[in-house]
Amino acid sequence: MPAINRLSTRDPDFRQRLDALLAWEGVSDEAVFNTVRDILAAVRRDGDAALMEYTRRFDRREVASAADLEIPVARLRQALDAIPAGQREVLESAAIRIRRYAERQKMESWQYTEDDGTVLGQQVTPLDRAGLYVPGGKAAYPSSVLMNAIPAKVAGVKELIMVVPTPGGEVNELVLAAAAVAGVDRVFAVGGAQAVAALAYGTATIPAVDKIVGPGNIYVATAKRMVYGTVGIDMIAGPSEILVICDGETDPDWIAVDLFSQAEHDEDAQSILVSPDEAFLDRVAESMDRLMAEMPRAEIIRTSLEGRGALVHVRDLDEAVEVANHVAPEHLELSVAQPEVLAARIRHAGAIFMGRHTAEALGDYCAGPNHVLPTSRTARFSSPLGVYDFQKRSSLIHCSAEGASTLGRIASSLARGEGLVAHARSAEYRIR
Incomplete structure (x- = not known):
């Protein structure tokens, strides 16, 4: 079996070892x-x-x-007409689902009018x-x-x-x-x-x-x-990542292959399982050992798991959430009895897959949400690709005469405080 790293939050050097595994330098030589x-x-x-x-x-x-x-x-x-009918059907089905989800992301213009007639939007x-x-x-x-x-x-x-x-x-x-x-x-x-x-x-x-x-x-x-x-x-993407939180009640074969699904991308990919059930971690390790032979990309998977993979033992699911928020994974599976409870406490993740039946692979192809996701802990400050990445926002300001007078006094005072007299004069000319 792959010599996957075993970590425990009880270990005094846990955070140091975890951060060493998370470190990935994507800068070109x-x-x-x-x-x-x-x-x-x-x-x-x-x-x-x-x-x-x-x-x-x-x-x-x-x-x-x-x-x-x-x-x-x-x-x-x-090409579309020539491919097998089955391939065309799944392409078109996936496209329908992706488009349906994307339609809900579309931002619309808006504006409001203040009491003095100034319009902002x-x-x-x-x-x-x-x-x-x-x-x-x-x-x-x-x-x-x-x-x-x-x-x-x-x-x-x-x-x-x-x-x-x-x-x-x-x-x-x-x-x-x-x-x-x-x-x-x-x-x-x-x-x-x-x-x-x-x-x-x-x-x-x-x-x-x-x-x-x-x-x-x-x-x-x-x-x-x-x-x-x-x-x-869009972003500078690093290697693919998955973090699975499991309470120990999911079929260990399922979890093993979920970890494989990201490890098979390339040798730098990262697969992490977090569980409070240490015996379950052992069962998943056994499943990985048994199922590895069935994987065409076994060598890539093995290298990935040995280099950057981990089985992490935590005290409880609360601590598992803390680990997940620190890792800020690209893909996060919540393979637990009440995934919505944990999901509400997740602050940093590219995509959250909730429940035992929701394999990350579904998100890669056809669930609907985008599979272009922040990697290398950038989920702490960035989001999945979406419609909003192809839209721009312009601010609208339309002052009434009264609004120009009111705002002019404020702007004039601030501008003179900054020593920008032309700014102040520009605003003052509109003061009634």
């Missing part, structure tokens, strides 16, 4: 940083010519012209254009297309541009089909840091966007970090 910096500069300077060169070099594809990088919308529809508008990065080739995730594209379209984004690498000319039909289902407007067969650069700065072929979302490798993540400010980004 100097070689990656320098490579990405050079790619961004080249695309910004040379545009399509740089894109074509990097496509030849990294994707092993000869491109006659930059126009050949675009995958026609008709090709997306062709907030105007909500969608982004003009958003960019979606999608991993390509064999490591392709149609679910990510749905989760990133549908909220953008619900928000009212006028144009959604998708970029996806096609190494060796390999196109993932499910990804193209998902783009058709989600309503993506344009798709370009380009990936890596060069795709991020094209979305951020624009080329003659690929238009610049206002925000870039979507997962990618270390080069993509580094590029997103470096173009932030020129464009918005």
Whole structure:
């Protein structure tokens, strides 16, 4: 079985050991940083010519012209029509659920009128254009297309541009089909840091966007970090995480595979089980040992669990909640008799899966809420991707003559206190 870490809150060094497991440094090394910096500069300077060169070099594809990088919308529809009927059905079913949930997130404009006639409010508008990065080739995730594209379209984004690498000319039909289902407007067969650069700065072929979302490798993540400010980004995502709180009454096989479900993403993923029942922790460990042989990605799972996984024994469920709030996990399963009681006390988690029958994997694909979630303890201050990430808020201020006079006196006094006389005079001119 994997030599998964065993921790107990009774141990004097518990917090120190837990924090050591939680620590993850996602900053690129100097070689990656320098490579990405050079790619961004080249695309910004040379545009399509740089894109074509990097496509030849990294994707092993000869491109006659930059126009050949675009995958026609008709090709997306062709993929949707060609995939097996069962795959199309589940894609469309998942899209319906994701869209239904997203519709409830949509912010609306509002305003109110004060007694003196001054109108204050907030105007909500969608982004003009958003960019979606999608991993390509064999490591392709149609679910990510749905989760990133549908909220953008619900928000009212006028144009959604998708970029996806096609190494060796390999196109993932499910990804193209998902783009058709989600309503993506344009798709370009380009990936890596060069795709991020094209979305951020624009080329003659690929238009610049206002925000870039979507997962990618270390080069993509580094590029997103470096173009932030020129464009918005969703987040810098770290390895996938799951924390399960269980009272010891759930089938240990279920919990073992729930832990596997995140560990199989990559060697840096993190899976943690917290329980007041020490014997249950032993049973889950036994289940993991037995079920590991059935996992095609067993070596990745084993490395993940041995490096960053943990079985944590706590005194009671109250202490389990304290541990969960400290960890601030991306995914939190509450596999207990009364999950709503614990959920009300959770302050930091990307998504909360309540009850014994709610596997985290359902959230990855089709439950409805977004699977793009804060990682690496950033759930302490950030939230899942949603419609609101593709909407902007503008403040509205419309002063009546009386309101301008009242507010002018306040503003004048504050401005003069700060030594900003022009500010004060600007307000004073409107005082009656």
